[in-house]
């Protein structure tokens with residue numbers, strides 16, 4: 001069934017996908033596809049700035065904020081965390097009672113737990129989607145409550161039966177498609193004639209990579225490389241800096257805190273330098289853009305390292321450890337001017353794309369929610385707002 005065909009009957013889904021762009025972007029992709037099949041979807045997000053910024057672009061979707069907080073590193077902040085989670089849980093119980101969803105999908109992260117637990121109490125079919133090559137805490141902790149667990153190909157969770165797991169790529173938003181390179185460059189004010197290096201730090205930005213860009217801008221410009229660096233919200237404003245190339249001609253570089261047109265930006269690039277979040281990786285693959293990935297060393301269970309190594313093994317680009325940032329300029333030069341290598345990377349990226357992930361995900365969600373007996377038979381009369 002294609003994502004535009006009509007469902008046998010309309011269903012209502014809650015998508016717990018807040019906290020970072022890496023959770024929210026696949027939630028948006030799924031919500032748009034559910035709507036296209038005639039279903040209803042509510043996206044549950046956090047109060048973080050990045051959730052507000054990313055959701056702004058989708059006024060046709062229904063977003064709601066769930067009270068939540070990330071697990072603090074400082075143990076003295078634990079009571080605040082527990083209070084916020086309790087608040088989130090009461091909010092979620094109320095939401096599930098009122099909306100009577102046919103299914104709940106959790107994309108991991110700190111907004112997921114309260115909604116999933118509330119759904120389980122009312123016996124709503126639950127699916128968890130994990131996009132990282134080391135499953136996160138939320139997925140591992142909540143998996144006993146899930147009918148279905150979607151995992152990256154080749155990844156399993158010990159103790160979970162095969163019948164509950166499905167290999168699945170990350171659903172990518174429908175606007176993320178390769179665009180014509182020169183037009184994309186022109187739309188960002190970049191010259192179509194010169195090489196373009198795009199720098200990304202995931203949805204929050206990466207200070208150490210931003211600093212590397214600033215410190216090496218003049219060297220890159222001397223080689224004729226234009227830089228477009230997305231610094232992250234709260235990590236500086238919009239800036240245009242010009243340095244001379246080896247012949248004294250100006251080379252423009254641009255710094256911007258956020259990008260609303262990620263597909264165009266990736267299409268403009270010859271090469272991307274980025275953190276190794278699963279959302280960015282899936283979009284690089286969809287836009288056929290080679291990358292040098294620098295995994296965030298503090299990511300939980302070093303999952304970005306696992307994501308990045310898989311990308312490198314599949315031939316989409318290379319990985320550099322954060323401790324070797326001093327070699328990055330040489331690596332960029334060696335890659336960006338090597339047309340043969342860039343072509344090989346692009347050929348591999350085309351092969352790596354799991355373009356049908358969204359349709360497979362939708363088909364499976366429709367199937368697991370079909371099995372569900374009528375709402376009252378499961379949740380009992382107390383689940384009905386009229387009771």
Ligand SMILES: CC(=O)N[C@H]1[C@@H](OP(=O)(O)OP(=O)(O)OC[C@H]2O[C@@H](n3ccc(=O)[nH]c3=O)[C@H](O)[C@@H]2O)O[C@H](CO)[C@@H](O)[C@@H]1O
Pocket residue numbers: 020021022023025054108131132201202203204230257258259260262276277278279280281283296299300303304307
């Ligand atoms: C530090 C950390 O632990 N990050 C995790 C976080 O990623 P994080 O949210 O940082 O980053 P991802 O790379 O996974 O996704 C970023 C998403 O935000 C979008 N975007 C980003 C910047 C911007 O200016 N505009 C914009 O639209 C991107 O297009 C993409 O869709 O969740 C991911 C999914 O679980 C994990 O793989 C990452 O390891």
